[in-house]
Amino acid sequence: MTPTPAHIExxxxxxxxxTDAGPLPVLDNLSxxxxxxxxxxxxxxxxxxxxxxxxxxxxxxxxxxxxxxxxGKMVTAPRPTVxxxxxxxxxxxxxxxxxxxxxxxxxxxxxxxxxxxxxRARDLLALVGLEGFEDKRPSELSGGxxxxxxxxxxxxxxxxxLILDEPFGALDAFTREDLWQxxxxxxxxxxxxxxxxxxxxxxxxFLADTIVVLSGRPARAQYVMDxxxxxxxxxDDLYGHAATDMLAILRHQIQVxxxxxxxxxxxxxxx
Amino acid sequence: xxxxxxxxxPALTMAxxxxxxxxxxxxxxxxxxxxxxxSDLWPAFWKFRWLFLDYGWQTLWRTVAGLALAxxxxxALGMVMGFSRTVRDGLYPLLVGFNAIPKAxxxxxxxxxxVGQHDMNTILVxxxxxxxxxxxxxxxxxxxxxxxxxxxxxSLGASQMTVFWKIALPKTLPEFFGALKVAVTxxxxxxxxxxxxxxxxxxxxALFDSGKISSDYPLMFAxxxxxxxxxxxxxxxxxxxxxxxxxxxxxxxx
Numbered sequence: 001m002t003p004t005p006a007h008i009e010x011x012x013x014x015x016x017x018x019t020d021a022g023p024l025p026v027l028d029n030l031s032x033x034x035x036x037x038x039x040x041x042x043x044x045x046x047x048x049x050x051x052x053x054x055x056x057x058x059x060x061x062x063x064x065x066x067x068x069x070x071x072g073k074m075v076t077a078p079r080p081t082v083x084x085x086x087x088x089x090x091x092x093x094x095x096x097x098x099x100x101x102x103x104x105x106x107x108x109x110x111x112x113x114x115x116x117x118x119x120r121a122r123d124l125l126a127l128v129g130l131e132g133f134e135d136k137r138p139s140e141l142s143g144g145x146x147x148x149x150x151x152x153x154x155x156x157x158x159x160x161x162l163i164l165d166e167p168f169g170a171l172d173a174f175t176r177e178d179l180w181q182x183x184x185x186x187x188x189x190x191x192x193x194x195x196x197x198x199x200x201x202x203x204x205x206f207l208a209d210t211i212v213v214l215s216g217r218p219a220r221a222q223y224v225m226d227x228x229x230x231x232x233x234x235x236d237d238l239y240g241h242a243a244t245d246m247l248a249i250l251r252h253q254i255q256v257x258x259x260x261x262x263x264x265x266x267x268x269x270x271x
Numbered sequence: 272x273x274x275x276x277x278x279x280x281p282a283l284t285m286a287x288x289x290x291x292x293x294x295x296x297x298x299x300x301x302x303x304x305x306x307x308x309x310s311d312l313w314p315a316f317w318k319f320r321w322l323f324l325d326y327g328w329q330t331l332w333r334t335v336a337g338l339a340l341a342x343x344x345x346x347a348l349g350m351v352m353g354f355s356r357t358v359r360d361g362l363y364p365l366l367v368g369f370n371a372i373p374k375a376x377x378x379x380x381x382x383x384x385x386v387g388q389h390d391m392n393t394i395l396v397x398x399x400x401x402x403x404x405x406x407x408x409x410x411x412x413x414x415x416x417x418x419x420x421x422x423x424x425x426s427l428g429a430s431q432m433t434v435f436w437k438i439a440l441p442k443t444l445p446e447f448f449g450a451l452k453v454a455v456t457x458x459x460x461x462x463x464x465x466x467x468x469x470x471x472x473x474x475x476x477a478l479f480d481s482g483k484i485s486s487d488y489p490l491m492f493a494x495x496x497x498x499x500x501x502x503x504x505x506x507x508x509x510x511x512x513x514x515x516x517x518x519x520x521x522x523x524x525x
């Protein structure tokens with residue numbers, strides 16, 4: 001089997017934080033490959049360096065060892081082809097929703113006419129169900145709506161790579177499921193390779209093509225799972241046999257990562 | 272209705288306060304050297320109306336100049352302390368110590384250092400007494416900026432300067448205006464301190480001092496009232512600026 005050329009490739013990344021008590025290793029020889037247009041979820045125990053991973057892919061940090069490759073080029077600095085959304089929607093309170101979404105275009109949209117920029121932002125807002133809220137302030141929106149606006153801001157400049165750092169983590173269960181469906185819709189309409197950091201296994205099964213389980217700190221890729229569900233999936237699929245089986249394996253792998261369960265001999269080894 | 276209330280409530284409070292004051296003096300039969308009543312103040316004010324106008328203006332412009340200097344230096348200090356931990360750790364004890372010095376003790380030092388430079392000395396005292404809250408609030412506003420706010424622009428390759436102008440600065444404005452409200456009244460205290468203590472002072476503080484020397488007690492009280500009025504005016508100028516530039520921070524009620 002010849003591997004498809006990877007769009008994002010993490011090559012043997014090792015990284016440590018410098019603390020007063022000496023270096024604290026967070027990533028240990030971590031390698032992950034993501035194909036163009038794929039959706040990869042990264043799950044793992046708390047504090048295993050998942051957020052460090054997003055900052056490395058975005059080029060906001062350089063790893064101690066190893067390399068990050070993006071579209072055939074080594075990442076050495078931030079690049080405008082990346083969009084990011086976080087658990088905290090970090091909308092700017094003094095701007096309207098529309099102007100918040102247009103913010104990245106002020107940095108990287110020089111070639112785009114102002115009118116086109118606005119049309120693009122309005123189209124995206126309509127796509128996530130925020131039509132009619134363009135002129136509201138962030139404080140006038142609910143948590144779920146703010147997160148939708150944050151997704152629009154991450155995508156407005158048509159990034160090749162979308163980095164999602166637990167964007168739905170702080171929402172209630174029903175709103176979260178709504179946003180999963182919004183995310184799935186965005187994926188049909190927009191072209192991007194997505195990396196999702198999450199604590200929610202059902203979220204990873206619903207959204208991702210590939211699910212990577214990280215080990216406890218220092219993290220390496222402990223387990224990689226290809227999603228068995230059809231690409232065009234519904235929330236009901238999460239309650240079927242295929243999803244339940246996947247969730248059981250993922251849950252077990254997390255417990256292994258936490259050191260609470262012995263590694264299962266039957267489980268597929270990573271890579 | 273709400274508009275009327277906004278003006279009527281403070282006006283009524285003020286009237287009640289003056290009436291209470293008048294009543295207190297009347298019922299105790301206090302002479303003016305013990306406590307002047309509001310009704311004693313108007314003649315004193317009218318007699319010296321041109322001096323009040325001239326000196327009031329002098330006090331006002333020196334206060335505003337000192338405050339402007341405090342804003343420039345305070346924001347600059349706040350910026351370097353907000354962006355660099357090392358600078359913050361280094362400067363904090365120095366600033367706190369400086370702020371703890373009673374400014375009345377600085378007046379003779381300044382008066383000796385820059386003899387005769389009354390305008391500059393007054394502005395300097397107003398500045399020294401009022402820059403501290405501005406520097407602290409700006410540095411706290413900048414240093415507590417959540418990293419995600421930086422990351423949304425940094426991840427696109429934006430420079431630190433762009434992050435500052437587009438995010439850090441506007442986000443710090445509510446804290447800045449909060450500090451400016453404190454600073455504005457402090458600056459008044461600084462100006463008057465110099466004007467009262469300095470032997471060749473001018474401005475409302477000097478008028479107060481001459482009232483003291485000539486035992487014109489109603490004049491002293493009249494100066495205090497005018498100072499309070501100027502303080503209120505300047506405070507509400509800051510409030511108006513805040514509404515314009517940081518009005519977004521105020522949540523609509525309900």
